[in-house]
Structure formats: C-alpha cells, structure tokens
Amino acid sequence: MEKQVVDGLREVFQSGRSRPLQYRKQQLGALHRLITEHQEDIEQALKQDLNRNTYNTSLFELISIENDIKLAESEMADWAAPRPVKKNLNSALDNVYIKPEPLGVVLIIGTWNYPWAMILQPLVGAIAAGNAAVLKPSELSEHSARLMKELLPLYLDKEMYQVVTGGVPETQELLRQRFDHIFYTGSSMVGKLVMEAAARHLTPVTLELGGKSPCYVDKNCDIAVACRRITWGKFANCGQTCIAPDYILCEPSIQDRIVEEIQKTLLEFYQTDPKSSPDYCRIINTRHFDRVLALMNECTIALGGESDRSQCYIAPTVLKDVLPHFKIMQEEIFGPLLPIVTVNGLSEAIQFINAREKPLALYVFSSDKTVIKRMLAETSSGGVTVNDVLMHYTVDTLPFGGVGNSGMGRYHGKHTFDQLSHHRACLIKSFAMEGLNDARYPPLTAARLRKAKFFMQHRLCSCSGICVWAVIATLLAIGLKDNVP
C-alpha cells in the first residue's frame, strides 16, 4: 500500500502540476482554510490526546502554522525566484544564478506532542517548494491523526499530498520506499533508524530530535522573573516539548530561592490544584506516564510529586539536589519534572553541559553580559534563548534545528522552503568570446596558464553598495561645487 502511495505521488509530481506558484499558493490557502474552519475539531482532538485547552492549542500550534502559511504565500515569489551570484572576470558576461527547484516526494513523519505543528509546518515548506508529500502523523496522538487523515483530502490536492496513518510497521514500510527528502521529528534513537533507511536511497534527511536542554540560572539575575519564564516553558504541554528546559543548573546558594519562586508561579498559573486547572495538560499515555514517574525514584521532591495514573496526570514537580548519576539525568525527561543540579559556578556548569550530548536548546539566565558571552562561546546547542525559554522557536527568521545528537537540518519560515528545495547552480554562457577560452585548451603552455590564472582569480565586487555611495558623492560634489571659493 505504502509503495503504491509513493509511486502514485511521484507520477503526479512528475506531471509538473506543483511547479506553478499559483498552484502552490492555492494549496497553502486551502491548508489555511482547513485549520481555520476546523479549529474547533482540532482543539477537540488535542483535548482528547493531551488534555490541551483551546488557548494552548492556538498559542503553541495554530499560530505558528498560520504564520508560516502567510509568510510563504506572501514571500513565495521571492523565495522561488532565481538568486543571482557574484561572478569572476571569466563569467562577467554570463548569467549566473542559483535556481531553487522542488526535490520531488517528501516524507514528513510527525510526532505526538504538537501533532499539528510538527507535521503542518514542514508541509507548508514542502508545498511552497513545489514538492509532493506523504504525511505520517504519530499514532500516539491518535485523535489528531484520525482527524488529519479525514480533513486533508477535503482541502488539499489528494493526489499530491497524502496522509498515511498507522504504527511502527506502517512507518517501517514507508521508510523502505524511495523519497527525495525525509523530514523526521522525534527521538534520537529512531532518528538513527530513519537516517539508516534514507542512506539506502541516498535520501537527504532533516532530523528534529531532542536531548536534555540545560537551563543555567546565574546568581546575578532577577530570579523571580527567571523562574516565571522557566515555569511557563517547562510545564506547558505538561513538559512534553522538545525545547522545554529539561533541568536547572545553579549554585547551591540560590536553589531554595528558585524553588520558592517556582512554587509561587505554579500557584499563579495553575492554582492550588493543577489537576483541575483547565490549562494543565496530561501525559500522552500510560507508557510515558510510567516512564516519567520512574525517573523520580531516587530524587528529593521539593514541589509536587503527586500523580494519578487513571488520568495520566503528574503534578508540576521540582526535584532538588539532583546528582548527575541519577536516572533522571540519563535521558530526556519529556514530562513535568524539573530537576535542579547544583554547580559551583559558571565554569562547572559549562563543563557539565559539555560532558553531555549537544542539546536542542540551551538556556541561560543572567544580568551579567560576560556570563552570557562565556556560556555562548564555550558550549554548543541547536539554538539558544537567553533570559527566557522557548522563544527562539517563534522567530521564523531563525533556523530551527539541532546539532549532533539533537539533529541535523533546520526549518521555519524561509528555512523550510530552502531545506526542501534543491538549489541548482546555473551558468548560462553564450557562444561569443571563444577567443578567451583559448587559454584553457591544450597544449597548456606557460603563457596560456598565465592568462587563465588572471581571469579566474578576479572576482567582481557587489555593485549596489558602491552605486549608492557614488550617487551620494556626486550629489555632494554638485552641491558643494559652487560654494567652494
């Protein structure tokens, strides 16, 4: 079945239907209508999947998708146009540019924590770049998967964009097919399997993976504000966010203060009983519930710790004096547990971070510019937000992606378009000036070599900047001419 789907899509892609920008815009418009007209259905599905309320759904998923669609619609002509490049003396009279082209059939494998954003944001880029696409939503967020499968063909060209639902066997079968790009969001472990499968067809991949995103709180900072922001980012979606601050690093002297501030904030956000707060989500399923709960075993609970398996509910929890070898520090938590690991200063924090895999996000809270500078200069991570959490995700001009174990490739805004395009180098010469070419033809004498060297080594500089100055200088010259005695 999966082979049929892919073969069918490839045939339709090769018909050239998705090449005209008008078609792509139409499809994006339809996608926009899908999420606007069915917003309530989507919210309902997410409520069932993750106990997410309508506001969080908009805030964390629909707004981002909408932003990307609007951006793609308005900028597509720009993005898809030939991009001229600098020439050298040899190519001075030629047409030299980079032409973005569709790749073909893209496979997008989504995940369950933000089931709509994680599939539709890449899809926006795939459509804008002129590709066909197979979408494989996560079976764990089953209501969203079912709804997506039902709605997409009602709005988009179902011969160009198809949804394939199912579990591991279906995904494995899909991965045996040949795609022109695979976009996977999920765990590093499965990321390796995806890349291995892709290697068999030399298919390029974008892997948006995870890891433990550290959050360093410097003693020189507004701890109250820092804790508000961290609390928001950590416990949104019940901690099930790939860029959630996974754990805190701080000096022992401020640990208690941090716990206190987080407690205050939790009260403000979720009131005395988060379980009955409409804004507090649930763990996706009992398997993950058990996994997350088990991570608490060796730890000292400073806040929270309550749970209810029948609801997959785990209270917002803070653990203090956590040691590096504890289980909770061995894997990405992906749940509402916030361990605090104490360190004796910035150097030790940096060392701690660098002894581990490069994370998807890194957070540092400090009023001290030198602290921030050092943290950024001496560590690596997919992205960084300083003095806040999650927010680099919302700036679509910033490429979003990991490095090392946290992934490869990037997307959002124009970056998705570029990631899912082939940037074809084009050089259009004429038949004229053949005399210039003599220098390169055999026999390669010393004289010919000299001539060839000259032409190859000189680049033409960019004209626009020089022109502006030339005009300004001319104007000034004219103006001052008569006034100079």
Place this chain on the structure above:
Amino acid sequence: MSREQQAVQQARKAFLTGRSKPLDYRIKQLQNLKQFIKEKTTDIANAMRKDLHKTANATQLFEILGLEGEINLAVSKLAEWAAPRPVNKNLLTIADDVYIQPEPLGVVLIIGAWNYPIAVTLQPLVGAIAAGNAAVVKPSEVSSHTAKVLELLPLYLDPEMYQVVTGGVPETQELLRQRFDHIFYTGSSAVGKLVMEAAAHHLTPVTLELGGKSPCYIDKNCDIRIACRRITWGKYMNCGQTCIAPDYILCESSIQDKVINEIQKCIQEFYTNDPKSFADYGRIINQRHFKRIMALTEDSTVAIGGDSDESEFYIAPTVLRDVTPGSKVMQEEIFGPILPIVIVNDLKEAIQFINEREKPLALYVFSSSKKVIKQMISETSSGALVANDCLVHFTISDLPFGGVGNSGTGRYHGKYSFDQLSHLRSCLIKKLNMEGVNQMRYPPHTTEKLRWARVLLLKQVNLARWRQVAQVATLAALTVFVVQVRCSSKWVNVVNKS
C-alpha cells in the same frame, strides 16, 4: 587502539582545547596550507604525472589554482563569514538581539577521491579549517603518489588538529566506525550509501559529492563548431576522469555527423594526431578502470579513436555513434575518454530521456535558443546546469557545488564550504525586564491574552526594508538640500549681477 581511532581521538582532544576557535589561528593554518602547496609544487606535479599523466601546467590550472583561490577567499572573508548574522525580528522580539552564530562542528572526516586528488581532498579542508573544526583527512589510495605527498601536511599544519590517515578500504572502514561531527565524502554513489549508513549510527551529518551520467544536449540551432570545442575540452580533460565531465551527447540525427567531424577537428587541434605521445593527454588511473572502460565500448560503433594500450593505461579520445539506450556504455558513469552519441528526435525526447534516469551532477545544454535553454532548465533537475559550455561552474566560488538525488547531498566551494562545515546556531538574547508583555502567554489563559499573542507573533518587522526606506529617504533629502543650495546660490548670483 587502532591507528584510525588514535587519529580521531587526537583530533578531538586538540579541538576541545579550543585553540581552533580564534580566527587568527584559522587564518594562520590556511596560510600554512598555501605554503605547503607552494613549497611542494614540484612534488605535487611529479606525483600527478605518475598518478594521472598530468602535466605540471594542467596540475596548476585544474587543481592548484582553484585551491589557492579558495584559500585566499577564506582568508579575506573569514571575519565576515564567522561573524554573528542578524535576522529580521517580530514585534515580540523587537528589543532583543536576534542573530545566527556560526560555530565549529568539531571533528570533520574528509574522504578524498583520486581524480583530482589535491583539489577534492584539500578544498573541503579549507572549509573545515575556516569554520574552526579539526579534521581527519583520508586521501584516496588509488592516487598513491599524491597520497604520499599529502602525508607531508602535518609538517605545515597543526599536526594534532589536522590528521592525515592513509590506507585502503580496511582503513576507511575503520575510520567510518569512529564518531565524527561531519563526514565529507567525494566518490561513487555506491560507496556514498555506505558512508551515509555508517554516519547514521552516530547521527553524523554528511556531504556526499557523488557522480552519475552528466548529459550534454546539443540543439541543432547552435554554433556546433564552438559547442564541440568546449565539449571536447570538457570531456577529454584528465582523460575523461572528471565527475562533471559531459558523459554522453544527446542530439538529433541530422547533426550527428557534423558533431563527429567537429570533435575530430578539436581532438586533432588539442591532442595532435597522436594523443598517446602528447604530454597534455592523460592516462586512466589503473588497470581495473582501464578494463572497465574498454568493456563499455564493446557493443557500440566507434566513430573516432577506439585504440588503446593496456601497458600504459592509454585509451584514445573516442567517440561512439548511434549508441542505443540499452548499450553497456549507457548503464554506468563512464569516467573515461569515451563519448557516446545518443540520437533523439527533439528536445522533448531528450528531456524525457534525461528524466528517466538518475538526477546527474551536471547537465549541459548547447543552444542559441533561449527558449530551448529555458525548457531544459525547467523540465529537468541536476546538481548544476551549464548552458553553452562545460565544467566552468566549478570555478565560480559563489555557486554552490553539489549534487541532488543520486549525485549527492550538500554543497561546497567558497562560503558554502564554511557554512556546510559550521553549525549555524540560532541565538535570541532577551532581557529580564518587560515582563508585563509576557502576561499574555501565561496561564490562566483568556481570549484577550490570546488576541495579544496573535498580534505580537504574527507581525514581522522587516529591518532590511526599513533600512532601504531610510536610505532612499536620506538620498531624497540630500537631493532636495543640494537643489535648494544651488537655487539659492544662483539667486544670489542673479541678485549680485543686477
């Protein structure tokens, strides 16, 4: 511990000291690399002569020149490339610092190829050094004399940071078992798959510069003489052993004879009547490839050349005519001095022919008709496309060089090498004030809060456009000022005169 493991460990240890971070260090290493090339020019030229029968001038023109250009470019542009790159913000982040910071990846493995052993092994190294990485360089053992010269690199570069590991398949396999932060491989698609599979075990990103059959369409509306000069040059350079050589010709039957005649004239002009004794004509790299290439011609009709001498790995510049799609020579990348001509009825059929096959690394179209060129571009795909010439896109450092599909993934040259071997880290630097603005995102959620969030998140602030507007406004104001001054001074003159 194997030698390969040791090399990787040493490189990683050197990288972790942080000494490759300062731009001064990187520039020094690049200058040392340049010195290596300069001081070892003779050794390199001699090695190339032995490996591929290249003349010193050919080595200069087709390997050294490009490499030097890349080094010079990196040295002069490094500060710009490595600097933070500001980006447009949204209303929410308008007061913040928002930029992309290029960072080194760590330890890069560079696996070179044997056809341009200096260029394709050291050009990626230029990018690796410029981006602040450590590197393990594995030159191809097939170009064994050049590999020996490359073993001298540690005398010029920081020997712990940049390691050279020589050897054959077992050594390469051992290297591929280690963990790198990027693997840059140039070679065949078959091995490219194995490299990517090995990289997957460690989630290591890859750049694969592979190959394929680069088609060359000659339209009947074109200056066939000049087309054939350029094709002949591109095809037989390095005895056809160029990843972007025009692999085969597609043309209408009415011009096949003219094409053959013109190519014959060019072969004579470039390589004389006896290419075998001509210094500027290369040799096949080894016996295995010699046999492979000769076998490809078995079921085709020779129009020019066809002679060979196994003792020298010499194959004459050869053209095959009326080649059928099913013949041996059309089943794999030739990588030799055999130029098949396949007849098609028109452009449409040529495009169909090309699209039925794997996406090539390069695609060539010769035509005086803009329409033909346009159609070829829009209805096919390839790593690169050159109209009315061959190979020369390789020399434009602002064009990304790389394949698509079976011909590869990733790109390099110039700034692209730097970017390919860097991590472009997204940075958002906020302050701890203005906390009030954040209220709209905190629970308990309300409709009003959500409305604010939409406004602040969905509006982009295009600083570039504002800058442009400011520039135009300044120019306009300046013009008005100048005109005013001139008018008033003219008026003063008039008044004075009267």
